[in-house]
Amino acid sequence: MIELQHLTKRFAGAERDAVRDLNLHVNEGELLVLIGESGCGKTTTLNMINRLTEPTAGSILIGNEDAHAKDPVELRRSMGFVFQAVGLFPHLTVEENIAITPRLLKWPADKITARVEQLFDLVRLDAATYRARLPRELSGGQRQRVGLARALAARPRIMLMDEPFGALDPLTRDDLSADYRAIHDRLGLTTILVTHDMTEAFLLADRVAVMRDGELVQQGTPHQLLAEPADAFVRTLVETPRRRAKALARAMETDSAP
Amino acid sequence: MIAAAFAVLPGYLGQHVLLSISALVLGLLISLPLAIVASRVAWLRGPALGAASVIQTIPGLALLALFYPLLLMLSNFSEQVFGAGFRALGFLPALLALVLYSMLPVLRNTITALVATDPAILRAARGVGMTPRQSLLLVELPLAAPVIMAGVRTAAVWVIGTATLSTPVGQTSLGNYIFTGLQTENWVFVLFGCVAAAALALVVDRLLALAETGLAQHSRAKVIGAAVGLAIVIGASLVPIIGRAGAPVVIGTKSFEEQYILASLIGDKLRDAGFTTSERDGLGSSVIFHALAADDVGVYVDYSGTLWADQMKRRDTPDRTAVLNGVAAWLKQTQGVRDLGSLGFENAYAFAMRRDVAQRYGIHSIADLATYAPNMKIGGDYEFFGRPEWAAVKKAYGLNFAVMRQYQSNFMYRALQDGDVDVIAAFSSDGRIAQYHLQLLSDPRHALPPYDAVLLISPKYAHDRKLIDALKPLIGAINLSAMQHANLMVDRQTDKRSPAEAANWIEQQLH
Numbered sequence: 001m002i003e004l005q006h007l008t009k010r011f012a013g014a015e016r017d018a019v020r021d022l023n024l025h026v027n028e029g030e031l032l033v034l035i036g037e038s039g040c041g042k043t044t045t046l047n048m049i050n051r052l053t054e055p056t057a058g059s060i061l062i063g064n065e066d067a068h069a070k071d072p073v074e075l076r077r078s079m080g081f082v083f084q085a086v087g088l089f090p091h092l093t094v095e096e097n098i099a100i101t102p103r104l105l106k107w108p109a110d111k112i113t114a115r116v117e118q119l120f121d122l123v124r125l126d127a128a129t130y131r132a133r134l135p136r137e138l139s140g141g142q143r144q145r146v147g148l149a150r151a152l153a154a155r156p157r158i159m160l161m162d163e164p165f166g167a168l169d170p171l172t173r174d175d176l177s178a179d180y181r182a183i184h185d186r187l188g189l190t191t192i193l194v195t196h197d198m199t200e201a202f203l204l205a206d207r208v209a210v211m212r213d214g215e216l217v218q219q220g221t222p223h224q225l226l227a228e229p230a231d232a233f234v235r236t237l238v239e240t241p242r243r244r245a246k247a248l249a250r251a252m253e254t255d256s257a258p
Numbered sequence: 259m260i261a262a263a264f265a266v267l268p269g270y271l272g273q274h275v276l277l278s279i280s281a282l283v284l285g286l287l288i289s290l291p292l293a294i295v296a297s298r299v300a301w302l303r304g305p306a307l308g309a310a311s312v313i314q315t316i317p318g319l320a321l322l323a324l325f326y327p328l329l330l331m332l333s334n335f336s337e338q339v340f341g342a343g344f345r346a347l348g349f350l351p352a353l354l355a356l357v358l359y360s361m362l363p364v365l366r367n368t369i370t371a372l373v374a375t376d377p378a379i380l381r382a383a384r385g386v387g388m389t390p391r392q393s394l395l396l397v398e399l400p401l402a403a404p405v406i407m408a409g410v411r412t413a414a415v416w417v418i419g420t421a422t423l424s425t426p427v428g429q430t431s432l433g434n435y436i437f438t439g440l441q442t443e444n445w446v447f448v449l450f451g452c453v454a455a456a457a458l459a460l461v462v463d464r465l466l467a468l469a470e471t472g473l474a475q476h477s478r479a480k481v482i483g484a485a486v487g488l489a490i491v492i493g494a495s496l497v498p499i500i501g502r503a504g505a506p507v508v509i510g511t512k513s514f515e516e517q518y519i520l521a522s523l524i525g526d527k528l529r530d531a532g533f534t535t536s537e538r539d540g541l542g543s544s545v546i547f548h549a550l551a552a553d554d555v556g557v558y559v560d561y562s563g564t565l566w567a568d569q570m571k572r573r574d575t576p577d578r579t580a581v582l583n584g585v586a587a588w589l590k591q592t593q594g595v596r597d598l599g600s601l602g603f604e605n606a607y608a609f610a611m612r613r614d615v616a617q618r619y620g621i622h623s624i625a626d627l628a629t630y631a632p633n634m635k636i637g638g639d640y641e642f643f644g645r646p647e648w649a650a651v652k653k654a655y656g657l658n659f660a661v662m663r664q665y666q667s668n669f670m671y672r673a674l675q676d677g678d679v680d681v682i683a684a685f686s687s688d689g690r691i692a693q694y695h696l697q698l699l700s701d702p703r704h705a706l707p708p709y710d711a712v713l714l715i716s717p718k719y720a721h722d723r724k725l726i727d728a729l730k731p732l733i734g735a736i737n738l739s740a741m742q743h744a745n746l747m748v749d750r751q752t753d754k755r756s757p758a759e760a761a762n763w764i765e766q767q768l769h
Contacts, residue, residue: 052384077387087382091400091476100396101386134476150386 001190002026002049002158007058009044018044020214022058026207031184031191033201035237036211042194045211046160049192050076062158077101080151084163086143088135094146095131101154119149122183141172148180152187159184161193165200177204199241210234262756263435263450268498269536271454273430275495278418281353285360285413290406292361293368294394303369310362318420321358322427325351326545333552347545347554348508348538352424352431359420360413367409371402404474411466418459422451426513428538428549432458437540442515442748442757443668461491506536507725510555513540514667515748516605516687516741518757520559520711523764524729528557531728543641544568551593553718557729560714561605563707565589567646575650578604578708585712594717598729603738605687606709607647609699615680616697623700627681628655635661637670637679647706648683654705668749687711687738689746711736731768740767 007022019041026032034042047053049060051072060067067075088097098119102112120127123145135143144164151159164180165173181204184191195201201208202222209219210233218230222238229235296302313321329346336344344350375398383393399406422433435451438444465487472480509524511517518539525535538546538555547569549555565585566572576584586597609624616622619630627634636659642648643662651657665673671690674682684691684698686709691698713732719725744760747753755763 050385052381073387073389076385081382081385083378083382083385085378087378087385089379089382089397089401091397104387104392154387 001028001030001063002192003061003064004045004049005059005061007045007048007060008056009041009048009053010056017041017056017214019048019055022211022214022216024209024216024219026190026192028190029188030206031181031189031193031204033205033208034192034194034211035196035198035201035208037196040211041214042211043162046162046192046194049160050079050081052076077105077154078156078158080154080156080159082144082147082151082159082161082164084166086135086140086147086167088143088146088150090135092134093131094125094133094135094138097135097146098149098153100150105154107154115153116149119153122152123149124179125149139172140168141176144168144176148176148183152183157190159189159191159193161191163195164193166195166197173200180204198237199244202241210237260446260450262758263447265758266434267454270430270432270434271458272495272498274418274421274432274455274458275492277349277352277356277424277429277431278414278421279492281356281417281421282360282410282414284353285357285417286364286410288357289361289364290368293365294372296365297369297372306365307362307369310365313358314362318355318359318423319426322352322355322423325354326427329354330548330552346552347428347541347549349429351427352421352429356417356421356424360417363409363412363416364406365409367412368402368406371405372398375401404470407466407470407473411463411470414462414466415459418462419455422455426540426542428510428541428545428554430537430539434537434539437513438518438757440666441513441540441668442518443751444748444754444756447756458491462488465491506534507556507719508536508538508554510538510541510546510549510558512543512546512558514685515757515760516685516745517559519744519748519760519764520601522758522761523732524557524559524713526761526765527728527732528725531724533725533728550714550716551595553716556716556719557725558714559601559711561709562600562712563606563647563709565712566707573646573650575704575707578710581708582710582712589714594720596715596717596720596726598713598715598726599733600710600712601732602734602736603687603711603741604709605685605711605741607642607683607706608686608691608701609681610674610684610691610696611681611699612674612677613695613697616699621697621699623702624651624655624657624705625702627699628657630680631657631659634659634680635663635678636681636683637663637665637673638683639667639670640664642683651701651705654703687741687745689742689744689749692742693746693750711741735768736764740764 002025004022004024007019008017009019010017022045034045036042044053048055049067051067062075089100092100095116098116099112102115107115117127120130125142125145130138130142135146138146148164165177168176177200183189193204205222207219207221208225210217210225212233218225218234225234225238229238292306296306326346329351333344333346379397379401380393383397388396421431422436424431425433425437432451432455435447435454439447439451465484468480468487469484471477472484507528509521511521521537525537528535538549541549543564546555546558547560547565550558562581562585566581570585570588582600589595589597609627611621619626621627621630638648643664663673663679667685670682670684671694673679674696675694684696686698690696713729715726744764747755747760747763748757
């Protein structure tokens with residue numbers, strides 16, 4: 001579905017590549033998590049896929065078509081994008097935010113209204129309560145649900161998500177990521193999700209791609225990564241959830257000791 | 259006096275609002291696109307804001323004054339090239355100056371707001387598939403709207419205030435109260451003009467503030483309320499000036515009371531004959547003549563000696579009749595201007611002294627003055643010392659004063675009474691000469707030309723029978739004492755009358 005070939009990006013004035021010779025394949029219906037520390041190039045990679053950033057070299061194939069040959073605006077309208085900072089338009093109501101891409105695609109009004117209703121159900125928000133509210137009147141979790149609905153509005157086949165749950169409190173975060181996994185499966189989406197949280201990656205991902213300093217270090221299922229980490233960096237990274245689980249278990253034992 | 263002020267309010271307010279709104283709208287049409295371009299093209303920001311700031315430092319009156327000669331030049335040029343000129347006086351120069359004046363706050367606020375748009379929002383706008391144009395129209399401008407609106411508010415208040423200064427370039431505005439009031443020492447008028455302009459500015463400011471809050475709070479009700487309020491204010495102000503039948507005859511006045519009285523008299527005569535009229539008040543002596551020749555002004559009263567010296571550049575001083583005939587012939591031949599003839603009185607430059615001072619020195623004529631001049635102070639109006647008459651008198655009598663001071667004409671008489679100056683260049687038709695018992699000095703060497711008040715008609719109306727018939731009865735009908743009395747009615751401090759009332763008084767004398 002998505003094929004990145006020798007993808008390289010160097011920003012003007014930078015001393016080294018932000019992304020270097022990246023090769024990655026994402027299958028249709030797959031949820032791929034792109035993980036790494038901040039500054040490793042994972043967000044830049046995501047931005048290049050819908051051409052918010054243009055690559056310096058390499059190519060991107062979307063369903064066997066060269067992304068570079070397409071009109072960038074059309075390309076973006078065909079994909080859903082969820083941002084870490086949510087990026088809801090503060091002057092538009094929840095309903096208007098969700099409807100924005102269908103509106104840009106000039107859908108008829110009744111079709112947009114019907115679609116917005118569906119989306120409220122899909123992201124489990126009460127339409128009657130939230131429809132006319134402004135983003136600033138919502139909680140962080142509600143905002144991200146609206147952001148998700150907005151990204152899904154024009155029925156994209158591909159979803160790009162940039163640390164979508166990063167700024168949420170843990171309860172909301174678990175709730176919403178479980179909801180998203182269900183939506184992904186139900187709609188048969190192809191998703192690339194960027195995060196730096198290995199637990200989240202393992203819970204959500206069909207496959208995980210680890211990046212460091214602009215390069216792809218290893219890719220595979222969570223199981224493969226745990227079983228055969230490519231190097232010490234990956235090992236430390238993938239063992240984080242297990243290490244924390246153990247630490248947690250010890251803390252619980254100490255606490256419950258008489 | 260208040261009633262007289264209210265009587266002309268609809269016309270003044272309407273013109274003021276029309277001018278301000280036109281300037282604001284045109285200003286916005288220029289500033290907004292410029293600001294949008296400048297928010298995207300970084301190198302343009304400095305020059306655009308710099309130019310707007312420089313314009314802001316030019317005094318409003320000077321900016322307005324600069325546009326008249328500029329437009330006159332352009333008009334002459336277009337007349338030569340395309341065979342048609344345009345009106346260089348009145349609405350156009352006022353509009354252009356105010357447009358420039360309105361630009362800075364809108365430019366500054368729009369650029370600031372657009373440049374400061376949250377990058378996360380911009381990324382989201384692109385991410386959902388907006389073109390740069392859609393991002394601007396659907397996201398950036400709506401988000402910047404409250405800040406832009408604040409700029410528009412500032413611009414509106416500036417423009418409404420500065421529009422009062424458009425009176426001297428011939429555009430009627432609420433400034434007419436202030437300028438007329440200043441000339442005739444009618445402080446009620448001055449105050450009325452200030453209050454009216456301030457009230458208008460305040461109301462518009464409050465309504466725009468409501469729009470600004472409405473935009474910031476996304477309250478459609480507030481924005482609509484503000485729009486409706488503005489529409490009411492603008493609509494109500496413009497009603498008196500639209501739907502007026504026919505193009506009005508423009509009556510010009512120079513900036514002193516006699517001119518206001520005569521303009522009012524001429525206006526009454528023309529309106530009685532079925533014409534509509536408008537006034538261009540307080541024009542400069544040369545500006546008004548060129549405006550008449552260019553048909554920007556239809557009718558006004560000038561003085562034979564002024565035309566003789568200023569326009570014909572004659573330095574000799576023949577007798578009254580010769581000057582009158584010479585002026586009329588010259589006007590007809592070279593300018594196509596019709597000189598209907600003398601109104602019947604002279605308003606000459608005349609040297610005047612306090613009677614007691616004149617007696618102390620035994621001064622009766624300008625010739626006597628020459629001996630004492632080196633120890634004396636002379637006062638004149640803004641024009642006099644720059645005029646050829648002054649040069650001629652100085653030369654003829656060898657006058658050389660210790661001090662020369664310039665005054666607004668009504669302050670000049672005060673200065674003479676208070677002894678701040680010893681002699682003034684007064685006007686013979688001035689009512690205050692009799693009121694203050696001033697001694698007029700004779701001119702034995704005939705250095706000063708005669709100044710018969712003559713009624714001039716612009717080329718457009720030069721053969722308009724109806725207009726000429728309406729004004730003919732004024733020719734030879736006003737004698738010097740009647741004019742002095744009418745002038746005094748307006749000038750005096752007690753039982754002060756408006757120029758319109760003084761005009762009515764003259765009219766009663768005519769029958």
